Amino acid sequence: MxxxxxxxxxxxxxxxxxxxxxxxxxxxxxxxxxxxxxxxxxxxxxxxxxxxxxxxxxxxxxxxxxxxxxxxxxxAPKSVVRTPVESMLSLEGKRFNLPNTLARNRDRIGPWSHMVGKLWRAPMQVSSDSSVNLIYMAQGATVPEHTHKGTEATLVVNGTFNDEHDSYHDGDFILLNEKHRHSPQTQQEDCLTLASLDAPLHFTSGISRLLNPFSSLFFR
Ligand SMILES: [Zn+2]
CATH class of the missing domain: 1.10.10 (Arc Repressor Mutant, subunit A)
Structure with a gap:
């Protein structure tokens, strides 16, 4: 629910x-x-x-x-037979069923890379005005507390994570701005999320990256 x-x-x-x-x-x-x-x-x-x-x-x-x-x-393209899109995504020996929008945009999903601790990330090439990533949190993962310069939208694709405010499950949508601080964590369950950060120009400058090194893990 x-x-x-x-x-x-x-x-x-x-x-x-x-x-x-x-x-x-x-x-x-x-x-x-x-x-x-x-x-x-x-x-x-x-x-x-x-x-x-x-x-x-x-x-x-x-x-x-x-x-x-x-x-x-x-x-819609006419007289084109649509090939079925691959809707499964594999990571760390697990397979995830992608919702239609992600399955249709599968070719925008870049390779997975290990970030830190129990966190993995795959960037999605969407546009220059935002940074979009699939973030995978294994069981017992913690994202260090952070704030955002801009708007961060997070969607739980599969699994559960908690922060100081609540616990979030499949389909939950969370929108945070620079006034919010949070520290997402997983416990018994792992969690695949889709996260988008709107990027104010100064945020991508070199000095901001130095001031907030964690943000550069999400931004590129
Ligand atoms: Zn809804």
Missing amino acids: IKSHPSEANLFQYVAGELSAGLSLVMATHVDMCSQCQAAVADIEETLCKQEFGSTEPLEALNCEQMMAAIFASS
């Missing part, structure tokens, strides 16, 4: 395309896993669709759902 969802404001921004590419990817993956947010996104799409076209067109002549379906259909 997912208990931690994006806010309604975030879902609006997501549908309207106002979020960074990294945050959008984390949100899309959450929506894959969450029927509640799938329903909310469908409602928002319809609301925005009516706002966009409702004032100049007679509403009864417009079926927003059909129009959205037509838009998506027109952008």
